Structures are given as C-alpha cells and as structure tokens.
Amino acid sequence: LTQDELKKIAAYKAVEYVESGMVLGLGTGSTAKHAVAKIGELLHQGKLKNIVGVPTSKMTHEQALSVGIPLSDLDKHPVLDLAIDGADEVDPHLNLVKGRGGSLLREKMVEGACKKFIVIVDESKLVNHLGATGMAMPVEIVPFCWKFTAERLQGLFEHAGCVAKLRTLNQTGEPFVTDNGNYIVDLYFKSELGDLNVASDKILRLAGVVEHGMFLGMATTLIVAGELGVCVREK
Numbered sequence: 001l002t003q004d005e006l007k008k009i010a011a012y013k014a015v016e017y018v019e020s021g022m023v024l025g026l027g028t029g030s031t032a033k034h035a036v037a038k039i040g041e042l043l044h045q046g047k048l049k050n051i052v053g054v055p056t057s058k059m060t061h062e063q064a065l066s067v068g069i070p071l072s073d074l075d076k077h078p079v080l081d082l083a084i085d086g087a088d089e090v091d092p093h094l095n096l097v098k099g100r101g102g103s104l105l106r107e108k109m110v111e112g113a114c115k116k117f118i119v120i121v122d123e124s125k126l127v128n129h130l131g132a133t134g135m136a137m138p139v140e141i142v143p144f145c146w147k148f149t150a151e152r153l154q155g156l157f158e159h160a161g162c163v164a165k166l167r168t169l170n171q172t173g174e175p176f177v178t179d180n181g182n183y184i185v186d187l188y189f190k191s192e193l194g195d196l197n198v199a200s201d202k203i204l205r206l207a208g209v210v211e212h213g214m215f216l217g218m219a220t221t222l223i224v225a226g227e228l229g230v231c232v233r234e235k
C-alpha cells in the first residue's frame, strides 16, 4: 500500500464517526483532504445530511466548497461536534506536532473548539517523543522583527541544541506567509525537548509568538493506518 492509500484508509475510517446534523472541523493536509472529499461524496449521495463544516485553512475552505460541504465559522458555531485532521507526529499520549503545512493557528482554534478531535495518520507519523525526529517544530510569529523573535526562540532551547529557521518559499526565498498574514519559524532540536508543557509555556510567553505546533492533550481519538490494517485508539 502506498502512503497515500494508507492516509485514505485512515481518513475514511474517521468519516464513519460523522453523523448527519454534525458541525465539523475540517482539517488541512494530504490526509485530511481525503476525509473532506469523502464527506462531500456522502452528502452528494444523501447518506449524510445537514452537515456544516468549519475549515482550518483557506485551502480546505476551497476544497470543501468544491465538494459541496456547506461552510460556516467559529463565530457562528463556537462549539463543534467533531474535528478530523492529520498530524506530523503523534506520541504515545496522543500529543501532536502539527503545522508543517502552515495551518497550525486555525487548526488549533478549530480543534480546540471541538467535543471530539480525531487524528488520522499513516503509521510513519508515530513517534516516542515529539520533536525528537529532527523534523520541524513550527511556530507562527508576527512578521515584525521576526529575526529577533527567531533568535529568542532558539535561545529558549539551547539545552536541546535548537536551531530556528524562518520558513521560506522554495522558489523565491521569500518568507512563507500564513493564512493569517504571519510568518513561520521552524525549530529543529538535536536532543529531547523534555517537558512539553514547560516548552509550550516558554514559547507562548514570547511577545512576538502567535502560536506553536504542539497540540497537547487535544486529540481524543487516534486512527492509524499501517501495512497490517487500520487501528483506532481512544484517549
């Protein structure tokens, strides 16, 4: 099975939890896009009715419109029934790294407003400790004096051998700009982060920081698709 087939299997399994009448948080990324497509298909077939979607990015907003999912927002629906979204890393406690697609702020706002949050991944996303794979830990920051904020972020985690890099567009080297007009600084760690809540508080205390990509204690259900099949883990 290809990685995309595994992502589709996990996404379709999550959509089995969607009931007519639900207000849904619609995730962003290559895994969540399969769930959005499936929801649209079931609506079209009349197998699902009265669904309202709250998208977690402009990209998902466009996709949901194209597959016919009626859309709304958190102002009109401050509490959602269920969110389905992917993740970049999942640890054994269902803590996540998200944001390598750049949508972490709206994802965290929407998923934080949901009664249930189902994370859908292929097995390659499972890790023992967040941030230990040497992959990016995204932090959304304001563009004003971004270098100053990046250096302060790097300084916070000197003990973990942290390097902070402004995310740029490959072609032009211009800074990547989020749906909210902000920049992303990616943090790379050489050793373990330690207590994730302590790390989270340290990051959020910096005045130029908007939000980070650690989703701690937010997911309620994990659906993992692997070579041996798909498994569902409730928190």
Ligand code: DER
Pocket: 027, 028, 029, 030, 031, 032, 085, 086, 087, 088, 097, 098, 099, 100, 101, 102, 103, 104, 107
């Ligand atoms: O960037 C994001 O937050 C995405 O949801 C990411 O966490 C998962 O993206 P993927 O399903 O394309 O791997």
